[in-house]
Amino acid sequence: xxxxxxxxxxxxxxxxxxxxxxxxxxxxxxxxxxxxxxxxxxxxxxxxxxxxxxxxxxxxxxxxxxxxxxxxxxxxxxxxxxxxxxxxxxxxxxxxxxxxxxxxxxxxxxxxxxxxxxxxxxxxxxxxxxxxxxxxxxxxxxxxxxxxxxxxxxxxxxxxxxxxxxxxxxxxxxxxxxxxxxxxxxxxxxxxxxxxxxxxxxxxxxxxxxxxxxxxxxxxxxxxxxxxxxxxxxxxxxxxxxxxxxxxxxxxxxxxxxxxxxxxxxxxxxxxxxxxxxxxxxxxxxxxxxxxxxxxxxxxxxxxxxxxxxxxxxxxxxxxxxxxxxxxxxxxxxxxxxx
Amino acid sequence: xxxxxxxxxxxxxxxxxxxxxxxxxxxxxxxxxxxxxxxxxxxxxxxxxxxxxxxxxxxxxxxxxxxxxxxxxxxxxxxxxxxxxxxxxxxxxxxxxxxxxxxxxxxxxxxxxxxxxxxxxxxxxxxxxxxxxxxxxxxxxxxxxxxxxxxxxxxxxxxxxxxxxxxxxxxxxxxxxxxxxxxxxxxxxxxxxxxxxxxxxxxxxxxxxxxxxxxxxxxxxxxxxxxxxxxxxxxxxxxxxxxxxxxxxxxxxxxxxxxxxxxxxxxxxxxxxxxxxxxxxxxxxxxxxxxxxxxxxxxxxxxxxxxxxxxxxxxxxxxxxxxxxxxxxxxxxxxxxxx
DNA sequence: CTGTTAGCGCCTTCAT
DNA sequence: ATGAAGGCGCTAACAG
Numbered sequence: 001x002x003x004x005x006x007x008x009x010x011x012x013x014x015x016x017x018x019x020x021x022x023x024x025x026x027x028x029x030x031x032x033x034x035x036x037x038x039x040x041x042x043x044x045x046x047x048x049x050x051x052x053x054x055x056x057x058x059x060x061x062x063x064x065x066x067x068x069x070x071x072x073x074x075x076x077x078x079x080x081x082x083x084x085x086x087x088x089x090x091x092x093x094x095x096x097x098x099x100x101x102x103x104x105x106x107x108x109x110x111x112x113x114x115x116x117x118x119x120x121x122x123x124x125x126x127x128x129x130x131x132x133x134x135x136x137x138x139x140x141x142x143x144x145x146x147x148x149x150x151x152x153x154x155x156x157x158x159x160x161x162x163x164x165x166x167x168x169x170x171x172x173x174x175x176x177x178x179x180x181x182x183x184x185x186x187x188x189x190x191x192x193x194x195x196x197x198x199x200x201x202x203x204x205x206x207x208x209x210x211x212x213x214x215x216x217x218x219x220x221x222x223x224x225x226x227x228x229x230x231x232x233x234x235x236x237x238x239x240x241x242x243x244x245x246x247x248x249x250x251x252x253x254x255x256x257x258x259x260x261x262x263x264x265x266x267x268x269x270x271x272x273x274x275x276x277x278x279x280x281x282x283x284x285x286x287x288x289x290x291x292x293x294x295x296x297x298x299x300x301x302x303x304x305x306x307x308x309x310x311x312x313x314x315x316x317x318x319x320x321x322x323x324x325x326x327x328x329x330x331x332x333x334x335x336x337x338x339x
Numbered sequence: 340x341x342x343x344x345x346x347x348x349x350x351x352x353x354x355x356x357x358x359x360x361x362x363x364x365x366x367x368x369x370x371x372x373x374x375x376x377x378x379x380x381x382x383x384x385x386x387x388x389x390x391x392x393x394x395x396x397x398x399x400x401x402x403x404x405x406x407x408x409x410x411x412x413x414x415x416x417x418x419x420x421x422x423x424x425x426x427x428x429x430x431x432x433x434x435x436x437x438x439x440x441x442x443x444x445x446x447x448x449x450x451x452x453x454x455x456x457x458x459x460x461x462x463x464x465x466x467x468x469x470x471x472x473x474x475x476x477x478x479x480x481x482x483x484x485x486x487x488x489x490x491x492x493x494x495x496x497x498x499x500x501x502x503x504x505x506x507x508x509x510x511x512x513x514x515x516x517x518x519x520x521x522x523x524x525x526x527x528x529x530x531x532x533x534x535x536x537x538x539x540x541x542x543x544x545x546x547x548x549x550x551x552x553x554x555x556x557x558x559x560x561x562x563x564x565x566x567x568x569x570x571x572x573x574x575x576x577x578x579x580x581x582x583x584x585x586x587x588x589x590x591x592x593x594x595x596x597x598x599x600x601x602x603x604x605x606x607x608x609x610x611x612x613x614x615x616x617x618x619x620x621x622x623x624x625x626x627x628x629x630x631x632x633x634x635x636x637x638x639x640x641x642x643x644x645x646x647x648x649x650x651x652x653x654x655x656x657x658x659x660x661x662x663x664x665x666x667x668x669x670x671x672x673x674x675x676x677x678x
Numbered sequence: 679c680t681g682t683t684a685g686c687g688c689c690t691t692c693a694t
Numbered sequence: 695a696t697g698a699a700g701g702c703g704c705t706a707a708c709a710g
Contacts, residue, residue: 010687021697025691036695051482056460057405058687060396061702075425080490082420089442098460101409102436103428112544115433121395218579258627276414283672284418288597290629349703360681365705375679400686523697 017046029054030113035081068098069311070122071161072114075103077150078255079180080300081282084150087304095312097123104131111136113145124311126150126304131199148311150303152197153323161320163307167198167280170328171205171294172212174278175250177330179213182276182337184248184326186218188239190225190232190260192252199252202280206250221246225256232259240267246276249337254279254286257293258333272337291334299326343546348389357385368393374536407437408650409461411453411470414442417594418622419639423489426643427465434651436462439543443470450475452484463650465489465643468536491536492662500659502646506537509635509667510544510553513617514589516633516669518552521615522675525557527578529564529599531572531591538566538591545589560585564595571598578605586614587675593618593625596632596674601670611676614674631672637675638665 015022018073020039027035028043035043046052060066069092092099100122102114111133119127125145129152132140139156140147152330154160176330189206192199203222210217210292221244232251240263249264251257257279261271269275271291279286282297306324314320332338354361359378366374367382373396374382385391399405408431416423431438439461441453450472456464464484473478479486480497493499518521528545542561549556560583562574563578571590579602588603590596596618603639608614611629618625621636637672645663653659671677 011689012687022688022695023690023698027696030689034695041698053460055400055687057399057690058397061394061400062687063703064702066396078421079418081424082417085420086414086442091442092653093441099440101424101428101440102432103425105691111701121392180564266686286625288600288624289627308633351703361704362706363680366680369705371705373679394703397686398705400688401703401705403686403705491690510688 010051011052011054013050014043014046014052017050018042023066028032058250064119065078066123067096068100068122069308070100070102070117070125071332072117072125073101073103074110074128074130077128079285080281083300084128084304087301087306088308090304091308093168093314097312108136113140122284123133124315125150125296126307126311127152130195139231146311146314148314150307159322161307161322161324162316163303163310163324163326164197164290165194165298165303165326166328167201167206171202171250171280172209173205173330174296175183175206175209175279177332178248178250178276178278178336179209179215182248182272183215184276185215186246187248187250188246189222189223190235190252190256192225192227196227198280202226202250202252220244225252225259227253227255229255229259231261232256233263234259236260236263239267240269248272249275249277251277251279253323254281254283254295258285258289261289273333276337277335278290279335287333289335294338295331296338297329297331302326350391350392350393350438352389353382353385353391356389357381374608376506378563382479403458405440405460405462406435408647409439409441409456409464411456411466412440412442413465413467416467417667418624419620420641423467423643426640426645427647428639430644430651432551436651442533452479453458463487463654464644465650466491469534483618485650485654487646487653488593489646498661500646500649500661500663500664502642502649502663503641504637504665505667506540507544507547508669509669510541510589510619511548512544513619513633513635514545514548516553516671517587517589517615517617517675518554519549521587521611523615524552524554525560525585526554526587526589527560527562527575527585528589529574529595530561531564531566535566541589541591559583564591564598566594566600568594569600571595572602573598574603575599576605579603587611588614588616590616590618592630593622593634597624597628600628611674617674618674618676625670626672628674633672633675633677634670636668636670638667641665 007168012023015025017262018118025062027033028040102117123151125147127147128150134155137154138158147160149160149162151164178187225235249260251260259275260277264271264275271277279293279295281334282295286293286295303326347525350361350364350466354364364382366372368380369630441456451531464486467489473494477497479562488499488501490503492501517526546556564571564574587601590599599616603610603614610616618634620634622635624630625634649659
């Protein structure tokens with residue numbers, strides 16, 4: 001039952017072996033004040049021989065900080081996971097911090113932090129969109145937990161730095177490409193979930209593109225996609241079954257685009273000749289799809305890295321950029337009709 | 340008016356406010372021994388009002404354990420990341436443990452644990468293939484760090500539990516499918532890197548399938564793939580340029596299959612009519628490829644979950660299953676020539 | 679059931 | 695430049 005602890009050397013052992021005090025050992029470990037070179041060598045030798053590793057718990061307790069960042073992620077991050085984590089890890093380690101991960105089961109009625117990420121167990125929190133809602137954020141903020149939000153802006157009354165991507169202009173450019181270059185006017189929009197900010201901005205871009213070209217907004221062409229393969233496929237299939245006419249689909253994201261391909265193919269429609277399709281995110285599967293998916297590249301790793309930088313800055317200086325919008329870029333492939 | 344203030348409340352504050360001793364507070368927190376209901380309520384009330392959160396560092400120091408598992412991952416895990424982490428997280432949380440993540444830059448000359456995962460900062464380590472080599476493993480093992488290996492078996496002289504997947508039988512079945520059902524005899528094998536155990540077993544399966552059907556092993560058909568898109572593409576392109584004749588390709592993994600598709604298409608070959616292609620892993624992109632990729636499903640989330648279970652068991656009981664081979668399953672799609 | 683009392687291993691003044 | 699001593703906040707005997 002009680003976990004046996006392999007007894008390893010402590011700072012006392014090192015001090016004894018090097019015949020100095022523990023304070024001195026602490027000093028050579030942390031290089032906090034000069035120590036005579038001779039002693040430094042003795043201490044280092046002792047640490048090596050004893051295979052000494054400072055115990056994080058003891059150090060954290062004494063220092064009153066954990067040197068650890070918490071990352072709160074939704075359950076189904078899918079392919080974003082890899083790049084995002086890579087970006088976060090890089091910066092985190094660069095600054096000598098550790099990374100503690102927790103996932104938030106999607107519908108948390110409590111809207112509270114996972115226990116493990118609680119107040120004093122972490123120096124700050126990276127929170128991905130959808131993991132904590134209004135009340136949860138406000139509560140954590142009130143408790144003074146340093147936080148940075150990813151792909152989600154904070155409630156207006158509290159100032160939490162947020163890092164996300166430029167959605168609207170890219171979406172608009174994408175849809176305009178469909179209109180101008182490929183002369184499509186009946187363009188379906190697969191909406192994301194209402195609480196998804198990315199989805200909202202992408203819809204704005206879609207609307208602006210239409211307005212710019214004097215194409216009336218047609219509610220019949222706007223159907224749920226939810227950034228989900230199945231949902232997207234169902235929606236497009238229904239459109240087809242209902243006899244709705246359209247010449248292009250803005251899928252909302254790449255994942256939904258997969259569903260769109262499926263539904264279109266099942267109905268015998270050719271992509272892009274009959275219906276052009278575009279996505280968003282430029283996930284790894286985008287270039288593998290046939291035809292290769294025209295989409296918008298989202299710099300996911302950089303989002304993670306920048307959010308981490310902001311959080312670290314907030315922790316160290318108490319200040320951070322309220323909103324960072326990372327640039328996106330339209331990636332033209334073949335699904336829009338281009339060669 | 341209770342003022343929400345101290346993000347600094349400690350167990351003493353709670354004890355004082357509930358007018359009990361700190362031990363009692365500790366008892367209601369940990370439910371270690373019965374406490375009278377009346378006092379429980381008082382303590383809980385105090386914790387609520389004070390917004391008390393136990394400090395992990397203090398607790399870990401006193402308990403001599405961290406309640407945290409470390410996860411060591413390679414830099415570029417790609418699409419495995421999501422599922423693997425999901426499996427690990429689930430089990431980890433189920434057992435009340437936290438998860439600390441670190442990535443190992445591929446070529447670590449030191450072959451040592453990242454500082455953050457050092458001896459006493461974690462109760463045990465989950466180590467993905469390729470992150471730590473022989474010496475590193477032996478050293479960590481000697482220091483008594485509980486570990487579980489993922490997709491990599493330990494050096495013979497030390498007993499570290501390993502969880503991986505069944506590679507050989509599935510590969511053999513896959514290749515036999517190509518031989519028997521689709522009558523391909525000239526089958527290219529894209530080899531993985533020599534230190535990749537999965538790759539080795541897959542090659543064995545390939546060889547067994549050939550032997551079973553009395554097809555001589557032809558070294559000219561075995562080229563590097565490295566589970567890498569570009570490498571695979573290059574290898575296949577060279578084969579084609581060299582005029583080598585082949586009717587099928589076992590890509591080693593799905594990622595390489597993408598490269599195979601590219602090279603084949605660039606040369607005007609039809610898949611599967613001219614050349615059948617199969618992969619391994621059943622990553623998300625497999626079913627999106629055109630034609631959909633015939634491959635082998637690897638239960639990645641379950642690998643993560645099971646490795647975590649073994650590690651936890653090792654930590655708690657000192658025992659664990661030396662080797663767990665999770666079953667795989669051939670997934671027939673269209674790239675092999677099936678309808 | 680509840681309170682008292684040692685530490686857990688390290689950092690950090692404060693002396694020297 | 696080095697040592698001594700007092701915590702950091704919590705758990706875990708040990709007494710009542």
